[in-house]
Amino acid sequence: MENLSLKQTVPRAEVGEVEGILFTKPICSMWNQVWKFKARPDDLLIATYAKAGTTWTQEIVDMIQQNGDVEKCRHATTYRRHPFLEWSMQEYSAVSYSGLELAEAMPSPRTIKTHLPVQLVPPCFWEQNCKIIYMARNAKDNLVSSYHFHRMNKALPDPGTWEEFMEKFMTGKVLWGSWYDHVKGWWKAKDKHRILYLFYEDMKENPKQEIQKILKFLEKDMKSEVLNCLLHNTSFEMMKENPMANYTTEFQGIMDHSVSPFMRKGVVGDWKNYFTVAQNKKFNGDYKKKMADTSLVFHMEL
Template identity: 55%
Template structure:
């Protein structure tokens, strides 16, 4: 594609107060009118919160732990990113239309932008939240390698933007808080990345209960193994290595970078941390949500 340069590193565009990729904004009506099916399972996260990990776990559950079946295609084809529309490269809405039920659907949209058909059809949803400091660091590295994002600038500049909600998909604070509130009224299983790291087996069992599925212990153990960071990092159908270098440059930073809790300590200065914590307390003071920033 000759006009690749025209696609990448463009400024984000405001959609109802939320900064999104320009190409999503241009095709917003297509996203907004997306027709969910009653047996769709929505996987919702703020970016860099374990999206690919939970997607792989769920695809393994849907395929009864058959790892070979889960290598049938790249994760972004098995679990389409609904709102991602990039001219000539990707259209999540179209991908999903052509998929057989039951579908796994990925989104990073905040609650207020989610197509209304998901609420109307009372779809089951799984939300994964990760502590803000690790998300900020992971997102900074992702911005560098994934070229649909604008240039990230320095870490200091990026952190300020993150705190102000001027990054793709908007404010982390609003995102996690609003999905947390929404779980009171809809079938939403709200999970934490840190719990997944600490006890992945327990989380898989929670998922099975939520999905009303029974599985023998050895299948659960298989899912546990195939969804581990080290195995997924080596798996081309899970690690995004099949995406072109024009879109994602793994030599800048691998898509699956560290997958740990507490990496923020290697990035934040003392002053940045103090400023961040003060801002965080103010923004999260009215919420019952609590996060662990290391385990």
């Protein structure tokens, strides 16, 4: 695949809506095909709100599936190993990507990635009773990470100022919709379906324990030395340097890592470096209202 050179000016993505949820125009135009996607019973779906530890979860799952074989996990980039179901980019001649096409051509068993809110997941995933791993991250860190990602990724709409982006995030006028609806919707669904619901903060605090939950969910066993190798290779420091996971090998000209690296900090509590006292107060008030109807609890710091 050719890479775009940074000299080309890439226009920012335009947005549209599907059932009240914002998506980029290419996703909207492909929506019927996404909705009719045919899942297979042995598909594994990794679902997250964008910038909630998706790539991390993918890498951990891949390492488990390859039984800790680092070389096998590096045979291709994350977005080729795990098709990004609804994502498509046709507007850049040098870089076209269709998660759907990639998924359809892939032999079983497949691991597929999505950022869709639960109500927009293609019905076949429920009909086939597929296993799903959902990773959730606290709203404040998720917001900061999204803001920086929008700054560096031209395939996404311009975030505007920090203040403006925070406002959009709070009102749900961002891609893939409201963070609040997303985490709550998936939380509700976990009681009816085969969903393992994980938290980014738990994964940071005790990765071994969380990875053991994934192993159990995937009905896999792993020797302790392989598990230790997996822990090492899926640490933030290692992944930041891994060209197969850090998004530096493709999408040049679309992702500008000089603005902000794709793998930025990978910490809990970075929001404190961005929120003013007034913003924090406003955010907390709004958060309390929106999270009043759920048993879901997040840790804003470790």
